[in-house]
Amino acid sequence: xxxxxxxxxxxxxxxxxxxxxxxxxxxxxxxxxxxxxxxxxxxxxxxxxxxxxxxxxxxxxxxxxxxxxxxxxxxxxxxxxxxxxxxxxxxxxxxxxxxxxxxxxxxxxxxxxxxxxxxxxxxxxxxxxxxxxxxxxxxxxxxxxxxxxxxxxxxxxxxxxxxxxxxxxxxxxxxxxxxxxxxxxxxxxxxxxxxxxxxxxxxxxxxxxxxxxxxxxxxxxxxxxxxxxxxxxxxxxxxxxxxxxxxxxxxxxxxxxxxxxxxxxxxxxxxxxxxxxxxxxxxxxxxxxxxxxxxxxxxxxxxxxxxxxxxxxxxxxxxxxxxxxxxxxxxxxxxxxxxxxxxxxxxxxxxxxxxxxxxxxxxxxxxxxxxxxxxxxxxxxxxxxxxxxxxxxxxxxxxxxxxxxxxxxxxxxxxxxxxxxxxxxxxxxxxxxxxxxxxxxxxxxxxxxxxxxxxxxxxxxxxxxxxxxxxxxxxxxxxxxxxxxxxxxxxxxxxxxxxxxxxxxxxxxxxxxxxxxxxxxxxxxxxxxxxxxxxxxxxxxxxxxxxxxxxxxxxxxxxxxxxxxxxxxxxxxxxxxxxxxxxxxxxxxxxxxxxxxxxxxxx
Numbered sequence: 192x193x194x195x196x197x198x199x200x201x202x203x204x205x206x207x208x209x210x211x212x213x214x215x216x217x218x219x220x221x222x223x224x225x226x227x228x229x230x231x232x233x234x235x236x237x238x239x240x241x242x243x244x245x246x247x248x249x250x251x252x253x254x255x256x257x258x259x260x261x262x263x264x265x266x267x268x269x270x271x272x273x274x275x276x277x278x279x280x281x282x283x284x285x286x287x288x289x290x291x292x293x294x295x296x297x298x299x300x301x302x303x304x305x306x307x308x309x310x311x312x313x314x315x316x317x318x319x320x321x322x323x324x325x326x327x328x329x330x331x332x333x334x335x336x337x338x339x340x341x342x343x344x345x346x347x348x349x350x351x352x353x354x355x356x357x358x359x360x361x362x363x364x365x366x367x368x369x370x371x372x373x374x375x376x377x378x379x380x381x382x383x384x385x386x387x388x389x390x391x392x393x394x395x396x397x398x399x400x401x402x403x404x405x406x407x408x409x410x411x412x413x414x415x416x417x418x419x420x421x422x423x424x425x426x427x428x429x430x431x432x433x434x435x436x437x438x439x440x441x442x443x444x445x446x447x448x449x450x451x452x453x454x455x456x457x458x459x460x461x462x463x464x465x466x467x468x469x470x471x472x473x474x475x476x477x478x479x480x481x482x483x484x485x486x487x488x489x490x491x492x493x494x495x496x497x498x499x500x501x502x503x504x505x506x507x508x509x510x511x512x513x514x515x516x517x518x519x520x521x522x523x524x525x526x527x528x529x530x531x532x533x534x535x536x537x538x539x540x541x542x543x544x545x546x547x548x549x550x551x552x553x554x555x556x557x558x559x560x561x562x563x564x565x566x567x568x569x570x571x572x573x574x575x576x577x578x579x580x581x582x583x584x585x586x587x588x589x590x591x592x593x594x595x596x597x598x599x600x601x602x603x604x605x606x607x608x609x610x611x612x613x614x615x616x617x618x619x620x621x622x623x624x625x626x627x628x629x630x631x632x633x634x635x636x637x638x639x640x641x642x643x644x645x646x647x648x649x650x651x652x653x654x655x656x657x658x659x660x661x662x663x664x665x666x667x668x669x670x671x672x673x674x675x676x677x678x679x680x681x682x683x684x685x686x687x688x689x690x691x692x693x694x695x696x697x698x699x700x701x702x703x704x705x706x707x708x709x710x711x712x713x714x715x716x717x718x719x720x721x722x723x724x725x726x727x728x729x730x731x732x733x734x735x736x737x738x739x740x741x742x743x744x745x746x747x748x749x750x751x752x753x754x755x756x757x758x759x760x761x762x763x764x765x766x767x768x769x770x771x772x773x774x775x776x777x778x779x780x781x782x783x784x785x786x787x788x789x790x791x792x793x794x
Contacts, residue, residue: 207254230260251287269460271430276471278418286409294332317365318345353393362395390416461507468500469517477533511548558601591623657688666756667709710774717769718753
């Protein structure tokens with residue numbers, strides 16, 4: 192059966208609507224914090240309150256096709272089956288129907304709608320343990336529908352029990368998994384070697400506790416069939432990137448690179464990674480919560496995905512602008528009907544991709560040179576030692592300090608250094624990296640206590656962030672108001688910052704907003720905060736700002752934030768501006784004659 196992605200989506204929804212279900216649509220990909228996970232990783236996850244008993248406004252029978260993001264196996268993306276973004280076709284009973292109806296409907300959609308051979312369907316059910324009995328009820332219903340008794344298998348909890356790992360208070364229970372031969376023409380396929388899982392019906396009878404399970408007040412059904420996998424399966428393919436979700440994308444990458452996907456090897460791997468990671472990027476930036484790349488939380492995961500895609504663009508021999516071409520295909524052709532919000536936000540999505548790509552391209556050029564120098568140094572050491580001692584065992588570990596330098600100076604996250612190292616047959620000393628990071632933090636604290644309090648009342652993590660923000664604010668005021676604006680004092684605690692500067696009138700609302708926007712723009716750019724020691728004369732030649740000249744000696748400590756801010760200062764500071772969060776000016780007022788005062792917070 193040949194079928195497009197749009198056709199499969201509609202068939203699923205139409206079938207369950209015919210059974211009295213309401214299409215509730217897809218919700219945000221970003222977790223709401225109620226289940227302890229960063230992204231929605233299962234179609235049922237957004238429905239957790241309703242599965243636990245809360246009344247859903249759409250009723251007791253629901254269906255949808257829900258996007259999900261999972262990055263735990265990101266290193267596997269590049270093979271024929273792994274994705275970071277995927278969709279789940281789902282339907283639910285919230286205390287309404289149960290096993291009898293669900294087994295019948297799954298059997299019907301698989302055989303009558305999708306045309307699968309009932310004689311080749313195999314299913315598995317829960318074998319039972321000390322927590323719950325064997326699921327003979329489901330087995331009997333399946334056999335009654337026409338599935339061969341020898342095609343119903345009892346499997347243990349690790350195979351046929353569903354729950355969200357790492358959570359408490361969530362629904363769970365035995366499940367019924369459905370399988371079909373990979374090669375449907377094979378005369379006598381052997382389970383499970385010749386079969387692939389096509390879907391899963393979960394019978395939620397229990398609530399998960401910290402130390403066991405308790406029966407739910409009402410029973411639920413949760414069905415999950417992988418959209419991408421079903422599309423692959425129904426089209427008789429063995430490569431998930433050959434469905435119509437990706438064919439136009441691969442054609443574009445072939446056009447841009449002059450290479451063919453069918454070549455296999457690194458070319459094929461690169462195209463798959465760019466295709467998958469760009470799709471996930473589009474979905475996250477275009478999400479109703481509009482995630483953007485940053486150095487914390489979900490934004491950090493997005494940044495890692497984007498930067499991995501950019502690196503593989505270089506490997507394929509195309510510029511990072513290839514991500515823009517691929518993104519347009521997803522927005523305008525592949526998901527234009529299922530996710531109309533993407534089309535509405537197209538310009539915004541493309542702009543965010545372009546900004547991150549340009550920033551990382553610049554950083555990657557200098558950072559890769561440093562990485563190559565590090566590896567070359569290790570290789571030369573191994574060669575020298577081997578000549579003098581034939582029994583010498585070559586070193587294969589990049590030192591923690593070297594990895595931290597790549598992070599601190601060039602913005603390479605540890606994961607990127609580890610990926611690059613693995614490609615050269617090396618590993619990274621993670622413990623050494625953490626030790627170097629802590630040493631850097633301690634030095635910053637010592638500098639702060641002994642040399643430049645900078646208006647700080649404490650040296651907590653938040654106070655350090657506020658101190659770094661004063662540098663951005665000082666530079667922004669010079670850009671927006673006048674190059675002659677200079678800091679005249681500051682006071683910082685864990686809750687807010689107060690910043691005094693010379694200016695002879697009140698700022699307008701437009702000027703306040705322009706300063707605030709400029710600071711936030713530099714935070715979003717995630718600029719590295721680079722520390723250097725130099726002579727006072729050298730600092731002046733390089734146009735470093737000395738706010739209080741009289742306190743500096745012949746050797747000064749300097750901090751530069753990209754090309755935006757350059758100040759002589761003792762610290763302490765964050766390592767990248769992305770750590771600061773969102774900057775908001777809450778008040779602008781007079782401090783004294785010719786001096787204005789800004790009060791601001793970081794959120």
